[in-house]
Amino acid sequence: MRYILFNDQLVPRDTPTIDIEDRGYQFGDGVYEVIRVYQGKPFMMHEHLVRLYRSAAEIRLSLPYSMEELQTKLEELKQKSPVEDGMIYIQISRGVAPRNHGFPASTVSPQLVAYTREMKRPQALFQSGVKTILLEDIRWLRCDIKSLNLLGNVLAKQAAADQNCYESILHRGELVTEGSATNVFMIHKGTVYTHPASNLILNGITRTQVIQLCQEKGIEAKEEAFTVEQLLAADEIFITSTTNEIMPVIQVNDNVIGQGKPGLLTIQLQEAFEQMIN
Template sequence: MEAVVYLNGERVDYADARVSVEDRGFQFGDGLYEVVRVYGGRFFYLNRHLKRLQKGAEEIYMELDFGLDRLRDVCKKAVVESGFKDASVYIQVTRGVAPRQHAFPEKSSCTWVVIVRQAKPQPDEFYENGVKVITVPDERWTRCNIKTVQLIANCIAKEKAKRAGAYEAVFHRGGIVTEGSSSNLFIVKDRKLFTHPANNLILHGITRSVVLEIAEKLGFDVVEEAFSLDRLFDADEAFVTGTMTEVMPIVKVDGKMIGDGVPGEMTRDIMREFRKLTETVDE
């Protein structure tokens, strides 16, 4: 089975899943999305993802007319029907179908999609040896805290990383580091953990929030503040986080070695605690 697809609450064959040519998600990128990980049949912080989806909808004046309880039920049903114990659940919601005009339609019903696929974990050697990343100017809009489907700037950055043989592209605005094209970024310096504050310039990542909780549990000093490219290059350790990325150590940035060129001690501690959570969390 390639995937289980639900469209507007009804299961459809993958090949038959269709949306209107006048869906605002298609014409304007007027929509939101979430990606949720399932480990061993257990959802990893599904409720946090749904809470962020609701918050994003409020930010763009979109009413989730189908209801989050129904969406939650469909996600769980789709995972069971898929038979995948380790899965990724993609959720997308648009403002729906209306004649094309920039102003929001007075009346429309959301188009909402749930797609469940078998998860494809990152290679073990990435976690063991670390990965390299590149830096690119952050050319996105300034509401990056809203998880919209408008991702072309992210896609261009990811393509640049791919062409450079790198795992990820790290954004910076005028030399100030923000986050990755599909991840949040952390650095370690002098046994302190640094990450960009959760404001409008970054996505408030679910995995990011989990890592901050882990760091507090481990007694690490955590500083949420913006930092420069120079501080990134001078870091003792660095890693990126995300739903499918999990906690990924970085050993090179723009060809410059980070620390000793191997995943650092604090990064490994966080990775270990994160993995424990994937074996227990179910919400």
């Protein structure tokens, strides 16, 4: 039997129900995180929880648990519903209240749901690389908050799927921001570039690890915005996320990147990341 964490209780997965006036359901009023699990062990859980609590604070959502209490509950969830290679999903809404755009009374408690799921690593794509499209970034201006408001991301991801591509790389005007569900890196003449952490992108956990790996490997890395034109002329491109790790990009629209296969620096960073998770 699979269990979920529902508020502060571990219950069978088919037990809880979500009220129709939950603000997560009606407004997307909440935040979430996805924590990768490798070989039965959560990867960088603390960093994910720090970001979760930051996102909550940015939308003025006061969580009823300390970070330590939530981490303990998530560990208990993983023991009750073990996963070998997969993820832990956490979602917290502002709670259940009569529908009104303004915040509900302070007596309304946030609603937390968390569960585990098996998810195999996309090993074949790590080797082959993926195709992407370019798309105007039409999302709101607080992409640094990992909120439940993901319709812009959903539309961008589907636009890529409609063209048999893996991801949409987004841009505001001429400047590249990030992917629909990833951070974007390009390599030019041995230097790695990625958009600086600002309100226009989500500061990915894997993104920060890649920058750190570059420093450890003596690879120059710059958090510096770049243009669509520079992206298309890059020697190598890769995207990162919790579930995609370091994913090579071999094509953007009709433009083949490099030799049409993962580049040497991308492979070096993949190998370094592999050593870290093992």
